[in-house]
Amino acid sequence: MDDQLLTSSINDILNSHPFIMDFFASIGLKELPRSLTLQDWLAGLTDEFLRDSGMDRKQILNHIEEIIQINAIPEKQHRVSSLTVIGGKDKSGNPENASITLKPGEVVCIVGPTGSGKSRLLADIECMAQKDTPTGRQILINGCVPEAQKRFSMNQKIVAQLSQNMNFVVDLTVKEFITMHAECRMISRKDETVNDIIYMANELTGEKFSADVSITQLSGGQTRSLMIADTALLSASPIVLIDEIENAGVNRKKALELLVDKEKIVLVSTHDPLLALMGDRRIVIRNGAISNIIETSKQERMNLEYMEFLDCKMTELRDMLRRGGRIDTELNWCSG
Numbered sequence: 383m384d385d386q387l388l389t390s391s392i393n394d395i396l397n398s399h400p401f402i403m404d405f406f407a408s409i410g411l412k413e414l415p416r417s418l419t420l421q422d423w424l425a426g427l428t429d430e431f432l433r434d435s436g437m438d439r440k441q442i443l444n445h446i447e448e449i450i451q452i453n454a455i456p457e458k459q460h461r462v463s464s465l466t467v468i469g470g471k472d473k474s475g476n477p478e479n480a481s482i483t484l485k486p487g488e489v490v491c492i493v494g495p496t497g498s499g500k501s502r503l504l505a506d507i508e509c510m511a512q513k514d515t516p517t518g519r520q521i522l523i524n525g526c527v528p529e530a531q532k533r534f535s536m537n538q539k540i541v542a543q544l545s546q547n548m549n550f551v552v553d554l555t556v557k558e559f560i561t562m563h564a565e566c567r568m569i570s571r572k573d574e575t576v577n578d579i580i581y582m583a584n585e586l587t588g589e590k591f592s593a594d595v596s597i598t599q600l601s602g603g604q605t606r607s608l609m610i611a612d613t614a615l616l617s618a619s620p621i622v623l624i625d626e627i628e629n630a631g632v633n634r635k636k637a638l639e640l641l642v643d644k645e646k647i648v649l650v651s652t653h654d655p656l657l658a659l660m661g662d663r664r665i666v667i668r669n670g671a672i673s674n675i676i677e678t679s680k681q682e683r684m685n686l687e688y689m690e691f692l693d694c695k696m697t698e699l700r701d702m703l704r705r706g707g708r709i710d711t712e713l714n715w716c717s718g
């Protein structure tokens with residue numbers, strides 16, 4: 383038994399482990415005696431309360447200790463201060479003379495013609511390749527070869543991948559689905575976080591949806607938005623890989639801003655010129671290898687603003703045509 387835990391005040395315990403709030407709520411405690419030590423609080427529990435909670439004092443204490451342990455492990459294991467890709471070989475077997483190191487808070491886009499190997503680079507990062515994939519690349523985490531446990535463990539994944547196709551096989555409402563994920567993550571403020579994710583997803587997609595709709599009925603853009611918001615607000619993975627955020631139906635700029643806020647390393651493979659310039663750097667892939675790494679210049683950022691203006695105009699035209707309208711007037715676009 384952990385004496386330090388028993389003699390800590392409930393207030394201190396909640397400050398260090400906010401997710402325990404949910405456990406207290408689940409046994410019917412709304413007003414918490416924050417100034418009491420855990421030991422004194424347990425001693426003062428009435429028989430009626432213990433009967434209602436279905437646990438004795440020892441079981442309550444064990445439960446609290448388990449929650450703290452489960453949540454402490456991923457925290458330690460998930461700390462990533464750098465991700466390094468060491469070049470392997472291109473599709474013709476020639477050496478890939480490039481390597482790149484990424485830090486949290488950085489967004490890097492991957493550009494290149496169809497079939498050049500963008501998704502392959504993401505896949506190498508996802509499986510933390512160790513010269514054992516077709517490219518022969520090696521991935522380092524914090525400058526070191528990741529432990530096998532990190533590479534293959536399902537519940538300690540440090541990389542989250544949002545792939546192009548996402549099909550749900552369970553019939554849950556959006557709210558039930560996100561709540562289930564929040565419960566798995568044992569976060570504090572579960573209900574608020576679930577609401578925030580659904581709100582955020584609706585900010586990202588042009589076609590709004592309610593929390594009560596079934597996830598199987600969501601469109602591609604709605605699903606993508608929900609997964610992006612879920613990854614940003616709930617995922618513990620410090621590395622996020624996105625295989626193309628489609629032009630239709632998702633506000634790409636907001637999506638990236640949301641993910642970057644969380645101090646993650648974000649890699650996005652894309653054919654979209656707007657997204658390509660939104661990153662801090664872009665990796666150019668040719669014939670299966672990194673052929674260049676380009677830092678987004680000041681002029682490119684300025685051009686991006688104009689390109690966003692044009693994109694907005696194109697969206698207006700697309701919406702007008704979708705609604706059955708005509709585009710009869712002469713187009714003459716100048717940014718304000």
Ligand SMILES: Nc1ncnc2c1ncn2[C@@H]1O[C@H](COP(=O)(O)OP(=O)(O)OP(=O)(O)O)[C@@H](O)[C@H]1O
Nearest residue numbers: 471472473495496497498499500501502516517670
């Ligand atoms: N260095 C490499 N060596 C051998 N095969 C490679 C290499 N890089 C990529 N490939 C293979 O080339 C094929 C096309 O790559 P990939 O799907 O990654 O292209 P992409 O750029 O993502 O294409 P798209 O833009 O159409 O999605 C895949 O089968 C991939 O495994």
